[in-house]
Amino acid sequence: MDVRNYFYFLWRIKWAILGVGLILGVSSSIYTVAFSQTYYEGIVFLTVGMEQASYPEDAQAFGARGVEEADSYFTETVQGWTMDPAFINDIYDYVGWVRDDSLSVSARKQERQNLIMSVTTYSIENVEEVASGALGVLEERMGSYNETMDTSYKIANPTITILTHEPKVLMNGATGFVFGVLFVIGFVLVYEFLSGRVTFPFQAENVFGKKSLYSMCCMGSPSVVKHGSHLLAVGFDFKNEEIEKRFHGSKIVKFEDFKKGDYLLFVKMGAAKEKDLEFIKRFADSFEWIEVL
Numbered sequence: 001m002d003v004r005n006y007f008y009f010l011w012r013i014k015w016a017i018l019g020v021g022l023i024l025g026v027s028s029s030i031y032t033v034a035f036s037q038t039y040y041e042g043i044v045f046l047t048v049g050m051e052q053a054s055y056p057e058d059a060q061a062f063g064a065r066g067v068e069e070a071d072s073y074f075t076e077t078v079q080g081w082t083m084d085p086a087f088i089n090d091i092y093d094y095v096g097w098v099r100d101d102s103l104s105v106s107a108r109k110q111e112r113q114n115l116i117m118s119v120t121t122y123s124i125e126n127v128e129e130v131a132s133g134a135l136g137v138l139e140e141r142m143g144s145y146n147e148t149m150d151t152s153y154k155i156a157n158p159t160i161t162i163l164t165h166e167p168k169v170l171m172n173g174a175t176g177f178v179f180g181v182l183f184v185i186g187f188v189l190v191y192e193f194l195s196g197r198v199t200f201p202f203q204a205e206n207v208f209g210k211k212s213l214y215s216m217c218c219m220g221s222p223s224v225v226k227h228g229s230h231l232l233a234v235g236f237d238f239k240n241e242e243i244e245k246r247f248h249g250s251k252i253v254k255f256e257d258f259k260k261g262d263y264l265l266f267v268k269m270g271a272a273k274e275k276d277l278e279f280i281k282r283f284a285d286s287f288e289w290i291e292v293l
Contacts (some may be wrong), residue, residue, distance in 0.1 A: 005200050008217075008293035011268055013188050021180035028176030029169050036167035042122050042131025044117040045159040046138075048075045072112040074153055079115055081141055082107040082134075090140075091119075095126075095133040104128060124164070131160045161272075198272045202292045207277045212267070213289040263287035 010017065049071045081087060082105050092099050107117040117138075119131045135158055142153055192199045205211055265280065267289050280287065 002201075005293070009199065009269070010185070012293070013184060017181050017184045020184045021177040023060045024180035024183075025173045025249045027172035032167050032169045032172045035148050038164065039120050039122050040127040041163040042119040042121075042134075043161040043163060044119065044131055044135050044158060045161070046115050046117070046135070047113050047156045048078055048115060048153060049113050049156060050153060054269045068112065070151075075109055075115055077145075078138060078142070079107045079109050082117060082139065087134075087137065090137045091130060092137070094136050094140075095129055097126075097130075105134060120238045125135030127162055128160060131162075132200060135160070137143070192270060196273045196275055198267060198269055198274060200269065200293075201267075201289060203274060204272070204277060204289065204291065207274055208281060208287075208289060210289075213288050214290045215293060216290060217293055265289040266292050268292040 088103055088105055091103065091105070102122050104120045105117065107115055110116050117134060119127070119134045121127050121130055135155070139155055142155065145151065146153055189199065190198075198204050201212060201215070227293065263280070263286065265277075265287055267277065269292065
């Protein structure tokens, strides 16, 4: 099928596409402005490992690789601490805040001993303070762990980076618009399929068993086609001045090939139904058809 038919299909439903797309796009933007706000994120990057530069005496049995594995496993333990519901309360206590549910914490392990912790809040004045507080709580918990387990883990090379995340008004609006466009295209295709309408010319070709003589845009079609009909004339004299005026000299429709009693069908995409075309095919002895896009 000619790829231009797809563009004609989109052109036929352009107002529905634009209307629904704009409604969803504007609605998404308004929703983002109304219910989203700027938040600030403190990214804490840190490395976890044993304090000694040389391996402890009891580690000689499993060697350097074993110590590295132990450090990697302990980093996962530290990551688990950040998932403890009490961890956020500890941060509030550390910085001396009253809990207000504006703080969230997450962490992920990177490589073997590196941990990236994210602390978010809506307060630009306090984001660095709470990020430092989260780091301080980790150090306190690690100190308690070392004392209990007789280990010597520590946090090395911590850094804090502050990021600003503003509401994505334009992006959400564009996403809503694209979703609206795809929804309309999908809905129209499903609707016309279920209702048996002819959406693309190849459907009429399958029914008639022949290609159309001519493809025309709906803007140049006869008024009867503009109003949704798919049949222009039955037993019509194709030497009629109106018909000849529209198509004579096109070198596509040869009027000398038509005689009185022949059928010339205008099949309008999105309006004609396959069952009607099947009836016409059974009824007519001789016909040609023109696709109206």
